[in-house]
Amino acid sequence: MSLAPLLYSALSAAAKLAGTQVSVWQIGVGRFAFGLLVIPVVVKALGLGLWGQRRFLLTLRGLCGAVAFLLLVAAFQRIPLSVAMILFYLYPAFTALLSPWITGEPTARIGWYFIGGAFLGTSLILWPSEASGALNRGHLFAAISSVLCALTLLLVRRLGRENNIYTLFFYLCLTGTLASLGPLLMQAQPIWPERATAWLGLGAVAVFSIGAQLSINQALVRIPAPKVSVMMTAEVPLVACFGVLYLGEPAGWRLIVGALLIFACGIGLNLLPAESTPA
Numbered sequence: 107m108s109l110a111p112l113l114y115s116a117l118s119a120a121a122k123l124a125g126t127q128v129s130v131w132q133i134g135v136g137r138f139a140f141g142l143l144v145i146p147v148v149v150k151a152l153g154l155g156l157w158g159q160r161r162f163l164l165t166l167r168g169l170c171g172a173v174a175f176l177l178l179v180a181a182f183q184r185i186p187l188s189v190a191m192i193l194f195y196l197y198p199a200f201t202a203l204l205s206p207w208i209t210g211e212p213t214a215r216i217g218w219y220f221i222g223g224a225f226l227g228t229s230l231i232l233w234p235s236e237a238s239g240a241l242n243r244g245h246l247f248a249a250i251s252s253v254l255c256a257l258t259l260l261l262v263r264r265l266g267r268e269n270n271i272y273t274l275f276f277y278l279c280l281t282g283t284l285a286s287l288g289p290l291l292m293q294a295q296p297i298w299p300e301r302a303t304a305w306l307g308l309g310a311v312a313v314f315s316i317g318a319q320l321s322i323n324q325a326l327v328r329i330p331a332p333k334v335s336v337m338m339t340a341e342v343p344l345v346a347c348f349g350v351l352y353l354g355e356p357a358g359w360r361l362i363v364g365a366l367l368i369f370a371c372g373i374g375l376n377l378l379p380a381e382s383t384p385a
Contacts, residue, residue: 107325107337113318115344118191120314122182122353124307128299130179134286136308137315138172141279144316149272158273160265165277167261172282174254177247184244188349188357192231192365193248195342198372199224200256208260213375220371227367230360275319342369 124133149156158164181190199221202213213221232245262274290297299305322338346365349355 107321110318110321110325111338111340111344113314113321114338115341115348117311117314117318118178118182118187118341118345119348120307120310121179122187122349124304124311125179125183127301127304127307129290129293129295130176130183131286131290131293132297132299132304132308133179133311134172134176134282135290136312137175138279138282138286140312141275141316141319142283145272145276145279149270149276152272154270154272156273156276158265158269158277160268163261163265164269164273165281167258167265167274168277168279168281169285170254170261171258171278172285174251174258175282176286177251177254181244181248181251184242185248186349186355187353188346188355188365189231189361190244190248191342191345191349192361192368193228193245194252194255195339195368195372196224196228196249196252197255197259198375200253201259202375204256204260208257208264217375220374224368224371224375227364227371230364230367233360271324278319339369339372 121133124136128136146156178190178194181193202217202221206212228249232241265274299308342365346357350357
């Protein structure tokens with residue numbers, strides 16, 4: 107579990123840096139195609155099934171997760187890394203909002219205060235300032251990515267009872283490769299990166315992606331999901347510090363206060379006990 111936020115932070119940083127030389131679609135294929143090749147080998151070695159149960163929902167889950175990643179990478183290319191990651195970590199609030207309809211688990215009443223606090227933090231970040239810059243599609247992409255991440259988590263909760271963790275990851279890689287490959291073949295710029303540094307960036311994205319996904323999947327097998335979610339919030343300060351200290355991104359008071367609100371409310375939502383659905 108300690109490795110997961112570190113590897114996801116490295117994945118975000120690598121995607122940000124690679125985005126200066128390659129397209130979103132090249133990063134997508136670099137991440138998902140590698141997993142598509144590795145996972146069947148792992149599944150066969152472990153003697154597990156690959157295609158799983160309820161394949162339509164598995165495909166939908168994979169598509170939501172893949173599009174969430176692609177939109178987040180597109181956000182990295184348009185707005186500061188720290189702002190994009192903080193907006194992305196609205197997903198606990200969206201998870202709480204959508205949970206009653208998808209998993210039948212109502213949010214505890216006190217949870218609505220945390221949801222309101224998270225959206226208040228978002229308002230502070232999006233308020234025009236030097237740190238956030240002018241509002242553009244990058245902010246929208248990060249917010250939509252957060253919603254899709256929430257949907258992905260809820261679908262994993264439904265599907266995880268009938269499918270192994272490698273099947274879930276395989277469908278993510280399969281749909282992500284298909285979603286990235288078509289636009290990649292139609293883009294105006296060269297399909298293959300032309301610089302060695304670009305290939306290095308794609309390789310880093312692919313390796314960190316595999317490590318991060320398998321780390322969190324193994325953690326979820328051994329540790330309750332709320333504890334995993336709380337520990338994963340460590341990714342926010344790690345990535346934000348990378349953006350501010352290494353990339354020189356501005357950090358105004360609205361960004362700091364808004365990030366603390368989203369961070370604290372996300373932890374609060376993950377720690378709340380789920381209410382049972384009335385009979």
